[in-house]
Amino acid sequence: MPNHIDTRRRVLTNRLVMGISTLSAMLGLAMLAWILGDVALKGIHAINWDFFTKLPPPPGETGGGLANAMLGTLLLTATAALIAVPFGVMAGTFLAEFGHGGRVAAVVRYVSDILVSAPSIVVGMCVYLLVVVPSGHFSGWAGALSLAVIMIPVVTRTTDEMLRLVPTEMREATLALGAPYWRMMLGVIYRAAAAGMTTGILLAVARVSGETAPLLFTALNSPYWLDGLNGPVANLTVTLFNYAMSPYDEWHTLAWGAALLITVSVLVLTGFSRIILGTRIR
Amino acid sequence: MSRKPDTTPTPGRVSLSTWGDPLFKGITFVFAAGVLALLVAMFAVLWHESAPSRAAFGLGFLTDASWNPVTERFGALTAIAGTLISTLIALLVAVPISVGIALFLSELAPARLRTPFGVGIELLAAIPSIVYGMWGLFVLAPILSNLVQPALANSLGFLPLFSGPQMGIGMLTAGLVLALMITPFIASVTRDVFRMVPPQLKESAYGMGATTWEVVRDIMIPYGRKGIYGAVFLGMGRALGETMAVTFVIGNSHRLSASLFAPGNSIASTLANEFTEADGDLYLSSLVELGLVLFLITFLILGFAQLYLKRMSAPGGRS
Numbered sequence: 001m002p003n004h005i006d007t008r009r010r011v012l013t014n015r016l017v018m019g020i021s022t023l024s025a026m027l028g029l030a031m032l033a034w035i036l037g038d039v040a041l042k043g044i045h046a047i048n049w050d051f052f053t054k055l056p057p058p059p060g061e062t063g064g065g066l067a068n069a070m071l072g073t074l075l076l077t078a079t080a081a082l083i084a085v086p087f088g089v090m091a092g093t094f095l096a097e098f099g100h101g102g103r104v105a106a107v108v109r110y111v112s113d114i115l116v117s118a119p120s121i122v123v124g125m126c127v128y129l130l131v132v133v134p135s136g137h138f139s140g141w142a143g144a145l146s147l148a149v150i151m152i153p154v155v156t157r158t159t160d161e162m163l164r165l166v167p168t169e170m171r172e173a174t175l176a177l178g179a180p181y182w183r184m185m186l187g188v189i190y191r192a193a194a195a196g197m198t199t200g201i202l203l204a205v206a207r208v209s210g211e212t213a214p215l216l217f218t219a220l221n222s223p224y225w226l227d228g229l230n231g232p233v234a235n236l237t238v239t240l241f242n243y244a245m246s247p248y249d250e251w252h253t254l255a256w257g258a259a260l261l262i263t264v265s266v267l268v269l270t271g272f273s274r275i276i277l278g279t280r281i282r
Numbered sequence: 283m284s285r286k287p288d289t290t291p292t293p294g295r296v297s298l299s300t301w302g303d304p305l306f307k308g309i310t311f312v313f314a315a316g317v318l319a320l321l322v323a324m325f326a327v328l329w330h331e332s333a334p335s336r337a338a339f340g341l342g343f344l345t346d347a348s349w350n351p352v353t354e355r356f357g358a359l360t361a362i363a364g365t366l367i368s369t370l371i372a373l374l375v376a377v378p379i380s381v382g383i384a385l386f387l388s389e390l391a392p393a394r395l396r397t398p399f400g401v402g403i404e405l406l407a408a409i410p411s412i413v414y415g416m417w418g419l420f421v422l423a424p425i426l427s428n429l430v431q432p433a434l435a436n437s438l439g440f441l442p443l444f445s446g447p448q449m450g451i452g453m454l455t456a457g458l459v460l461a462l463m464i465t466p467f468i469a470s471v472t473r474d475v476f477r478m479v480p481p482q483l484k485e486s487a488y489g490m491g492a493t494t495w496e497v498v499r500d501i502m503i504p505y506g507r508k509g510i511y512g513a514v515f516l517g518m519g520r521a522l523g524e525t526m527a528v529t530f531v532i533g534n535s536h537r538l539s540a541s542l543f544a545p546g547n548s549i550a551s552t553l554a555n556e557f558t559e560a561d562g563d564l565y566l567s568s569l570v571e572l573g574l575v576l577f578l579i580t581f582l583i584l585g586f587a588q589l590y591l592k593r594m595s596a597p598g599g600r601s
Binding site: 010013014018020022023024025027028029031032034036038042086088091097107108110112114115120121122123129130149152180181182183185206209212216217220237241252255262266267270 | 303307313317318320323324408416421469494495516550553570576585592
């Protein structure tokens with residue numbers, strides 16, 4: 001019976017495709033395990049007290065650590081967040097509260113969504129041309145600024161989405177009590193959306209703490225202790241890049257250590273934001 | 283009497299409610315406009331600073347394969363070709379796997395496996411690109427040069443694509459690392475698209491005796507076509523502009539080659555390697571024009587991605 005054969009072929013095709021699909025998912029998890037495993041195994045050798053407390057060693061010498069780069073990355077990220085969070089929260093507030101489906105809000109939303117995935121190296125290049133060239137030197141400020149530019153669209157869009165999740169009734173109830181709009185936002189709506197907004201900010205911080213490209217031309221890197229944001233600032237990602245590309249084994253070890261540290265911090269931040277929101281992350 | 287009734291009890295309140303709200307709205311508007319200003323400023327500075335290069339090379343910049351800082355002759359062809367080829371390899375590998383993963387996550391996986399698998403895929407998306415690059419250089423590249431490239435050369439070596447130096451570093455490696463990076467993005471968006479398919483549609487098809495694959499092929503993929511296009515364009519936009527993962531493994535050579543094993547470069551890797559070392563105005567300006575080209579291409583592709591995703595998702599949908 002041709003019909004019978006046809007059914008068998010359909011079932012076999014189905015099994016084949018389902019098998020491929022399952023294998024794809026397994027492959028994804030296997031790659032995750034492989035990469036994390038390699039980073040952990042190779043990075044763990046670099047992790048010791050010196051790694052967190054000392055300056056990098058000169059080429060070819062053993063010992064030393066990346067304490068200056070850790071401090072620098074923390075400072076750059078924190079400064080970037082200080083710039084980007086108020087900026088993004090305000091912009092997101094406009095989109096959710098005053099946009100009213102208007103054209104301005106639609107365009108800003110569209111542009112932010114694009115900027116979220118825009119190439120970060122171009123951001124670094126623009127900040128180089130706008131800040132580093134006129135001031136005549138690389139600086140932590142320029143680095144923090146380019147990280148902030150990358151954070152802003154993320155914070156803007158998360159704030160927008162989270163504010164729109166707050167029920168209208170809550171706004172009406174507050175306004176009915178005679179509160180002005182700004183008072184309602186500060187006292188009620190931001191609080192209601194706080195968990196979601198914190199998630200967005202943490203995700204943005206996680207994302208920029210692993211960014212390298214925008215720092216190459218702005219914060220540059222430095223083998224010395226942090227000396228303010230007016231000069232080049234040591235940071236983990238550019239250090240990782242330079243050390244991994246160097247010919248020295250000791251520097252390779254430190255680079256793996258940096259990779260482990262960055263990966264763990266990013267994954268912990270991402271995990272935290274997931275717990276806060278209690279739902280799926282993007 | 284046409285005067286508005288005074289509903290506020292104290293004079294202080296009157297003044298706050300008259301200027302407080304317009305001020306608040308004004309501030310938020312300024313910052314929202316600021317997001318647009320960022321984009322305009324980036325475009326303006328790239329356009330302005332690339333003026334010397336545009337004046338010197340014109341549109342020929344895009345089709346010239348030379349890159350010579352000594353004679354100050356620059357063309358973008360090698361970098362553009364490298365960007366497109368590595369992205370194409372990445373998409374060829376990543377799209378089928380991502381759709382497979384999305385299918386597994388939305389249809390096949392038992393309920394209690396969905397969360398761990400979903401989290402795993404999303405963690406893959408969270409790993410910083412520089413870690414992918416370093417892993418590609420120290421782990422993947424040796425495997426490719428020792429095992430994969432000899433095998434490809436033995437079986438398909440008659441094609442120019444698979445002949446040439448088996449160093450483990452080059453266009454193929456860059457494409458594979460990119461594939462690994464964009465797979466979680468495409469997979470998680472596609473999974474969300476699959477989940478938007480109304481259950482009635484799927485159940486009707488199952489009720490007619492369709493197999494799971496037939497439901498996917500004839501119901502879910504046609505229904506979610508725009509969203510899947512969006513997911514693919516999103517992955518493509520990421521791959522085009524990815525810098526660190528590519529810079530580690532692409533080999534950084536300004537020579538066009540028919541072989542996928544040969545080292546090459548992409549726009550982003552050229553910028554990462556040469557921008558701080560560029561001496562001479564024309565050199566710097568040419569690199570800025572490369573950046574401008576990259577910015578325009580990714581903006582266009584990501585614009586398409588968002589259009590498709592917006593059309594797919596419900597009002598107030600994804601970010």
